[in-house]
Amino acid sequence: MTPSITITAFERSPDGGKGLARDTRVRWALEEAGRPYKVRLVSFRAMKEPAHLALHPFGQIPTYEEGDLALFETGSIVFHIAERHGGLLPDDDNARARAITWMFAALNTIEPPILELANARLLEGDKPWHEKRLPLVEDRVRSRLDQLSARLGDADWLDGAFSAGDLMMVSVLLRLKPSGMLNEFPKLAAYVARGEARPAYKRAFAAQLAINAGNSPAVR
Numbered sequence: 240m241t242p243s244i245t246i247t248a249f250e251r252s253p254d255g256g257k258g259l260a261r262d263t264r265v266r267w268a269l270e271e272a273g274r275p276y277k278v279r280l281v282s283f284r285a286m287k288e289p290a291h292l293a294l295h296p297f298g299q300i301p302t303y304e305e306g307d308l309a310l311f312e313t314g315s316i317v318f319h320i321a322e323r324h325g326g327l328l329p330d331d332d333n334a335r336a337r338a339i340t341w342m343f344a345a346l347n348t349i350e351p352p353i354l355e356l357a358n359a360r361l362l363e364g365d366k367p368w369h370e371k372r373l374p375l376v377e378d379r380v381r382s383r384l385d386q387l388s389a390r391l392g393d394a395d396w397l398d399g400a401f402s403a404g405d406l407m408m409v410s411v412l413l414r415l416k417p418s419g420m421l422n423e424f425p426k427l428a429a430y431v432a433r434g435e436a437r438p439a440y441k442r443a444f445a446a447q448l449a450i451n452a453g454n455s456p457a458v459r
């Protein structure tokens with residue numbers, strides 16, 4: 240059967256196959272849901288052209304197309320997949336609301352300081368204030384990780400069974416791997432490793448690696 244879902248991904252991911260580009264989290268959700276999908280690869284130039292901008296107003300990946308529905312933003316895409324298919328959101332209404340809360344927390348509270356750190360490392364290294372600013376940015380990340388680790392405690396997942404909230408949180412935390420900072424928080428490092436050990440994550444990672452391996456120098 241031809242897959243009815245098409246997502247977009249980088250033709251050449253800047254991370255060279257580390258799986259940090261955001262198509263990986265969408266692939267992971269689709270794998271958890273057992274949904275086949277096609278991938279349309281886009282170049283950086285094509286992402287800024289009208290055809291792609293019609294799908295994604297900010298000229299980014301990933302996008303998601305299914306029939307006459309077109310979505311952008313990984314939060315919305317993963318939520319859509321989780322709503323339509325079993326396995327990613329609990330049936331109980333309150334547990335479902337809490338899982339969705341964790342999706343928002345991942346994207347809205349944890350990912351911003353992590354992105355700030357990535358930008359500080361990647362884009363600001365040549366600035367005269369870089370050395371002074373970096374520890375401040377790192378400490379903002381540490382403070383959130385400390386709180387998250389305290390809440391997770393010794394549990395496997397953030398709220399009962401694995402959910403789309405964990406999928407999003409693990410995806411966001413994975414972006415810290417190149418910095419080594421995750422190792423300062425053993426409970427979070429183990430949490431991320433549990434996510435990476437899921438067969439659905441492994442399939443998603445392998446699929447993006449097949450496209451990106453050796454494609455470009457790792458920059459993160």
Ligand SMILES: N[C@@H](CCC(=O)N[C@@H](CS)C(=O)NCC(=O)O)C(=O)O
Pocket residue numbers: 259260261262286298299300301311312313314
């Ligand atoms: N908030 C968006 C962020 C999307 C995003 O930043 N995509 C990156 C790849 S991971 C991108 O396309 N970067 C290229 C660019 O912005 O030109 C989401 O979660 O989908």
